[in-house]
Amino acid sequence: MKPMTETTPVVEMRNIRKSFAAVQALRGVDLVLNHGEVLGLVGDNAAGKSTLMKVLSGAYIPDEGQILIEGKNAHLTDPLHARRLGIEMVYQDLALSNNLDVTANVFLGREAVSLKLGPFGVLDGRYMEKEAQRLLDRLKIDIPSVRLMVERLSGGQRQAVAIARAMAFNSKVIIMDEPTAALSVAAISKVLDLVRELKAQGASIIIISHRLEDIYSVSDRLMVMRNGRKVRDAVIADNIDDFRERVVAYMVGARDDFAVTAAG
Amino acid sequence: MSIKDLIKAQQHNIREYGMYIAFLVIVIFFTITTKGLFVSSRNIGNLVNAMSYIAVLAVGMTLVIVIRHIDLSVGYLAGTLGAIAAIAIKYWLLPLGVTIPLVLALGILAGLLTAFLVAQMKIPAFVATLAGWLGYRGALQLATRSTGTIIIENDIFNALGNGFIPDIPDIGILPGVHKVTLLLGILGIILFILGEINNRKKTQAYHFEVLTMNMFIVKLIFVSAVIAGITWVLAGYQGLSWAAVILLIVVLLYSYITSRTVIGRHIYAVGGNPEAAELNGISVKKITFLVFGSMGLLTALSGILYASWLRSATTIAGAGMEFDAIAAAFVGGVAVAGGVGKVTGSIIGALVMASLTNGMNLLGWDISIQYIVRALVLAGAVIFDVQTRRGAK
Numbered sequence: 001m002k003p004m005t006e007t008t009p010v011v012e013m014r015n016i017r018k019s020f021a022a023v024q025a026l027r028g029v030d031l032v033l034n035h036g037e038v039l040g041l042v043g044d045n046a047a048g049k050s051t052l053m054k055v056l057s058g059a060y061i062p063d064e065g066q067i068l069i070e071g072k073n074a075h076l077t078d079p080l081h082a083r084r085l086g087i088e089m090v091y092q093d094l095a096l097s098n099n100l101d102v103t104a105n106v107f108l109g110r111e112a113v114s115l116k117l118g119p120f121g122v123l124d125g126r127y128m129e130k131e132a133q134r135l136l137d138r139l140k141i142d143i144p145s146v147r148l149m150v151e152r153l154s155g156g157q158r159q160a161v162a163i164a165r166a167m168a169f170n171s172k173v174i175i176m177d178e179p180t181a182a183l184s185v186a187a188i189s190k191v192l193d194l195v196r197e198l199k200a201q202g203a204s205i206i207i208i209s210h211r212l213e214d215i216y217s218v219s220d221r222l223m224v225m226r227n228g229r230k231v232r233d234a235v236i237a238d239n240i241d242d243f244r245e246r247v248v249a250y251m252v253g254a255r256d257d258f259a260v261t262a263a264g
Numbered sequence: 265m266s267i268k269d270l271i272k273a274q275q276h277n278i279r280e281y282g283m284y285i286a287f288l289v290i291v292i293f294f295t296i297t298t299k300g301l302f303v304s305s306r307n308i309g310n311l312v313n314a315m316s317y318i319a320v321l322a323v324g325m326t327l328v329i330v331i332r333h334i335d336l337s338v339g340y341l342a343g344t345l346g347a348i349a350a351i352a353i354k355y356w357l358l359p360l361g362v363t364i365p366l367v368l369a370l371g372i373l374a375g376l377l378t379a380f381l382v383a384q385m386k387i388p389a390f391v392a393t394l395a396g397w398l399g400y401r402g403a404l405q406l407a408t409r410s411t412g413t414i415i416i417e418n419d420i421f422n423a424l425g426n427g428f429i430p431d432i433p434d435i436g437i438l439p440g441v442h443k444v445t446l447l448l449g450i451l452g453i454i455l456f457i458l459g460e461i462n463n464r465k466k467t468q469a470y471h472f473e474v475l476t477m478n479m480f481i482v483k484l485i486f487v488s489a490v491i492a493g494i495t496w497v498l499a500g501y502q503g504l505s506w507a508a509v510i511l512l513i514v515v516l517l518y519s520y521i522t523s524r525t526v527i528g529r530h531i532y533a534v535g536g537n538p539e540a541a542e543l544n545g546i547s548v549k550k551i552t553f554l555v556f557g558s559m560g561l562l563t564a565l566s567g568i569l570y571a572s573w574l575r576s577a578t579t580i581a582g583a584g585m586e587f588d589a590i591a592a593a594f595v596g597g598v599a600v601a602g603g604v605g606k607v608t609g610s611i612i613g614a615l616v617m618a619s620l621t622n623g624m625n626l627l628g629w630d631i632s633i634q635y636i637v638r639a640l641v642l643a644g645a646v647i648f649d650v651q652t653r654r655g656a657k
Contacts, residue, residue, distance in 0.1 A: 080545045095543045097536035099603035100529075108533055109544030111526045121526040126470045 008071040009034050010172050010204045011087075016055055016065035025051040026062070027228040033173060038195065038205045040219035040236070042212065044251050048228040049208050053175050056206075057089040058082030070172070086172030090179060094162045098151035102143060103132040105150055106165045135164050139197055142190075156187025163194055167203065174198065176207045180214050192218050212244050224250040231256045279597055279652045280609060286645070287616050294623030302623055305500035312498075313425060315618035316507035317342070317569040321589035322596070322610040323518050324562035327555045329593055330535040332602035333382060333389035335556070336586050337396025338563045341374055343582025344404040345564045346571030350414040351407065353421060360420055368564045374400075375560020376553060383552035397586070405579055414577040425573030428502040429509060442503025449495025453488045460484060507569055511611075514562065518607045531555060535603035591638075592617055595645040599653070616641065 013031040017024070026048050033039050043049045054060040056067065058076035067074050069085050076082045079089070096105050107128045114124035132146040141160045143153065150158060159179055166174045179195070180188045188211075195218045198205060209215050215222060216236060224232035224247060232250040234257075236243065249255045294302035301307060321338055328335045345367050352363040374396075381392035408414060416422060431444050438446075460483075467474050475483065498504055522528035533541040534551045542548055566585070571577050596613025598605025620641060624634045 079543060083545075091543065093539075095537070095540035097533045097540050097603070099532060099536035104529060104533075108540070109530075109546050111529055113526060117525075119527070120521065123524055123526060123529060125524075126466060126472070129472065130470055 007035060009068075010070055011056065012066075012068040012071075013052070013056065014066040014068070016052065016067075017063045018051055018055060018060060019063055025228050026055070028065070029225070029228070029230050031056075031223065031230070033204050033206060035204055036199065036202050037221060038199050038207060038219045040215035040222045041206055041208045041225070042210070042215060042222065042247060042251065043225035047225040047251075049225050050177065051228075052225070053089065053177060053206065053208060056082070056173075057087055057175055059089075083169075083171075086170065087175070088166035088169075088171040088173070089175045090159075090162045090166050090177065092177040092181065094158055096150050096158060096162055099149065101149055102136075102146040102153075102161055103129045105161055106132045106135065106146075106168055108165070110169065131168075135168055138201075139164055139167065139194060141194065154187065155183050156190050159183065159187070159191050160194055163191070163198070167198060172204060174203055174205050176205065178209055179207065180209060180211055188214065212247055213240065216240050216243050222247065226251060226253055226256075230258055233257070279649060280606070282648060282652065283595075283597055283609060283612050283616075283645070287612055287619070290616060290619050290623070294619065294626070298623065298626045301626055302619075303497060305497050307622065307626070308494075308497050309428075309501045309505060311618055311622045312508045312511075313505050313573060314622070315614055316425075316505075316511045317566040317573065318585060318588045318592060318618065319511055319611055319614040320514055320562050320566045320569065321585060322592035322614045323514055323607050324559035325586075325589045325593045326596070326598050326605050326607055326610040327518075327522070327531055328389075328559050329590075329598045329600070330531060330602055330605050331551060331555050332535055332538070333552070333555075334393065334590070335378065335389065335396075335559055336393040337374075337378065337400055338393075338559065338566070338589060339582040339585035339587070340397055340400035340404055341371070341560070341563045341582070342567035342570060342585055343577075343580070344400045344407060345371055345374075345567035346581050347404055347407045347414065347577040349421070349568055349571055350416050350577035351411075353416060353418050354414055360418065363421075364568065367568060368561055371560040371562075371564025371567070372557050373560065375556040375558065375563070378560070379553040379556035382556065383549045400582075404581065408577060408579045412579065416571060416575050416577070421568075422572050422575045424506050424510070425569050425571075426575070427506050429504050429506065431503060440500075442499040442501075445499040445503035446495060448504065449491055449499070452495070453491050456487060456491065457484055507573070510565070510569065514565070515607060515611055522607055527551075527554065532603060537603075588617065589614075591642050594649075595642055597645075597649055599649070600646070613645075616645075 009032045011031070011033040013029065016026050016029045018026040029048065029052055031052065041049050041053070051060065055062045056076075058079045058081050061077070067076060069087070074085055076085070097108065100108070111121070112124040112128050112131075113121035114127070115122040129146055136143055136146065139160075141164055143157050143160070150161065153161065163174070163176065163179065176195070179191050183191065192214060195205060195207065199218075207215065207219065219236055221235050222232065223230060232247075232255070238246065246255075291303070321342065325335060325338070348370065349363055349367045352358045352366065353360070358366070378389075378392055378396060381387045382389045428442070429444055431442050464474050464480065474480070498508070522531065530541065530546045531551055533544070533546055534548050538548050567582065570581060570585075574581070592614035593605065593610045594600070594613070595616050596605070596609035596611065598610060617638060620638055621634065624637065
């Protein structure tokens with residue numbers, strides 16, 4: 001029984017199972033994300049972390065299990081549905097249109113319209129530009145102009161635009177898939193600053209990364225997956241060296257906090 | 265925003281300016297070498313009529329290439345639809361009010377068929393439209409087999425490609441000048457200036473940067489002078505042709521849709537990154553149907569303009585038109601990889617290619633040399649495009 005004082009988690013996934021043909025990608029995974037929390041999600045390749053996040057973002061429909069968004073049962077049917085419920089995914093390959101400017105990317109698929117002429121909605125360019133600039137300012141993202149084409153931005157700036165877009169529409173949960181992969185050291189630190197800024201502004205974030213030091217530096221809690229199961233779920237408290245050693249032990253299967261449950 | 269950033273933000277416009285400059289160079293070259301014949305009212309009037317059906321195709325082709333496809337079938341489809349228009353008028357005795365909507369509807373249908381093959385059956389557009397090229401070639405021969413060339417004797421239909429807008433009767437002022445054309449030109453300039461001022465005011469109200477006042481005035485004067493010049497030249501012959509009016513409407517409509525509406529934004533989003541578009545709730549399939557449907561509509565319009573211009577439907581009408589349209593789009597700055605390219609650019613591209621042909625004809629250059637010159641211009645334009653794009657990165 002939960003104590004009455006505990007607030008409802010923003011996301012709760014219970015006993016999620018998902019198979020692809022004979023492969024059991026997820027074997028009954030539980031996940032809890034609290035309001036204003038950054039949850040790090042790690043695991044070796046094929047541990048199931050990306051599959052789990054695709055279930056949460058509506059890209060995959062689980063075979064079994066339950067998803068609660070702010071305590072309410074949700075049957076996510078597709079990514080747009082998940083997005084309407086406030087779950088935003090920042091994809092590893094960014095999902096930006098290089099040929100459009102920053103504003104157009106922030107509002108892609110959700111353009112503001114000033115006038116509706118039959119099937120033609122007329123873009124409200126000035127409003128969107130103003131809002132995009134305000135968003136970047138609020139998140140302290142340093143891009144010279146929202147009129148810049150995305151193809152002219154650096155990798156770190158693009159990642160920032162992708163993350164800003166996820167924040168643009170009052171989302172409840174932001175899932176980031178390897179936000180610091182393929183970035184320079186300076187850009188990584190900027191992206192991590194951005195994650196802290198989002199958290200400070202009240203966002204709830206799940207961050208998948210292979211870079212344990214990044215997870216360590218921004219996350220409140222860590223969840224480790226292995227072979228489609230959760231093997232560790234705990235608040236980050238160690239120093240970085242102990243943390244790394246311990247996490248690796250869970251990732252390679254030397255330790256497992258949930259072994260008994262899983263066997264049963 | 266620093267000067268450097270400003271230049272960076274403007275970099276994509278530099279390609280466009282380059283094209284306008286190239287066009288200007290071509291015009292000046294032919295004006296000098298033909299001793300002014302090239303810019304004579306009569307020649308410019310003919311040039312516009314002779315390019316209009318290609319330009320209309322180029323507008324549609326621009327969007328097709330922007331969403332990373334191609335359409336090889338439009339030439340013979342235009343020919344076939346022109347033949348259907350001729351048959352409808354001459355043998356079915358249908359009134360124009362039925363014939364033209366019918367042909368336009370058939371064009372849309374043909375475009376949707378291509379879209380079905382591309383978006384639904386997942387056949388590469390090159391192959392699907394190559395099949396269309398063969399099929400419509402056969403259809404055109406079938407339609408004209410028993411009759412051969414069909415002469416169209418409907419004056420109103422023929423006016424679309426040859427006729428000029430009516431003028432007010434001569435009242436003593438400006439004899440020999442087409443006054444309605446002049447008035448339309450003046451109206452165009454007034455609307456342009458008011459629109460620019462209004463736009464500038466609104467943009468300033470949002471505290472965004474705008475051109476400096478001096479640059480703004482220079483821009484207004486320059487564009488007004490260009491409109492005034494073209495108007496004056498056209499007014500000196502028989503005025504604005506119906507083909508030019510139709511082309512103008514198509515260009516204004518498509519520029520507006522592509523640059524100012526949600527659908528236009530989504531077309532470019534699909535061209536830039538289809539996966540990203542899909543993830544953001546934009547249906548790539550829907551956009552593909554829309555773009556090929558519009559291509560079909562414009563192909564029908566082009567077929568009507570061409571048949572009207574020739575006053576007949578021939579057994580080989582439309583042959584090679586697809587390549588002229590594709591070349592116009594590429595010369596006009598449409599990127600081969602998709603996602604980039606403006607409707608206005610493709611019109612300039614069509615103008616460049618038509619001016620070359622026209623100018624070289626006036627100079628009496630050999631046709632084989634003409635092909636080679638056009639080849640060099642096409643390759644040169646795309647090389648310039650690729651280089652500036654790379655330089656901008």
